[in-house]
Amino acid sequence: MKRTERVNNILKNFDKKSYRKDLIHWFKEEQRILPWRENQDPYRVWVSEIMLQQTRVDTVIPYFNHFMDKFPTPDALAQADEQEVLKAWEGLGYYSRARNLQNAVREVVSEYDGVVPADPEELGSLKGVGPYTRGAILSIAYDIPDPAVDGNVMRVLSRILRVEDDISKQSARKLFEELVKELISEEDPSSFNQGLMELGALVCTPKTPSCMLCPVQEHCRAFDEGVETELPVKASKKKQKKSPYLLLLVQNEKGEVLIEQRPDTGLLASLWQYPMVPLEDVGQEAVENWFYGEYGLKVKVGESVKRIKHVFSHLIWEMEVIKVTVKEGTLDHERATFIAPENMEDFPFPVSHQKAHPYINR
DNA sequence: AAGACGGGGAG
């Protein structure tokens, strides 16, 4: 069956007008007060939507407030140093979001005179602005009807309309976008899209939805048939690969600590860390030799002070934190440097390595 | 289409 045909089929016998009205009314009454809802400034909406990708509201709030203080306008962000932006993003995760956002804001400043484009093509072509974020900015900042389908929306609509497609598939997202195009309010697309997401966050939650409090319960096919907790359908993810490392706390005779900047692409790009020995390639007994080859320093491996397990979405680092002292030699490494412990806070560190901070001698 | 890309909260 073609997608448009399916959309028509699914929406047959569904009271769109009444559903829209109930959803929007509820959103206007019950929406949370959030910093990015203070006004419709497209730049604020944009920053908030990028931060909210894969990240819960409570986590984002302090980051958003600090970010807007530090980079209040597209100009301010465009002119900032990338390390400064990463520092403001430190701990939020998915750091390419920060890099892409600054890249895109620089394009807005140079190509669009600093005005976030309201044209779907132009907006969607900016780095880091995918189908969801494009729809969110268009509807919330510019009152333009465009679907903003995130995980909340797929969960809510899969239940309301009893759609059993696997939401981890790209085809499911496209189906929900087509459905939203038919359902969305032309008068108030902002409240419609936000209402859908707010409902997913506050009422139509993943594990135990509060159907008794739901403002659109009478429209919900899953509730009607008692299958709300079976939806949405999602394929289970496979488990992460474990990688063992030694994390080296190297301090010289002045008490300075050795840190290095990660590569500019890939995992935790451009963030800083303590040297890590990949135990899959280097044997325990060969560490001092390996270290001399990599950093040009003769060192003495000391005591083990902590085990850190850090889980990413696709892999697991199992790190043993080891204290190391420098015996002799000169540091010879492109991206590594010794710094005083009190200056550590100037550098963006991933949370995995922040866990080792307390073990620095100071 | 599948994998890379973080971190936090609930139970």
Place this chain on the structure above:
DNA sequence: CTCCCAGTCTT
């Protein structure tokens, strides 16, 4: 501990 959450880019 284990499980759950989930947009965009790259390959």
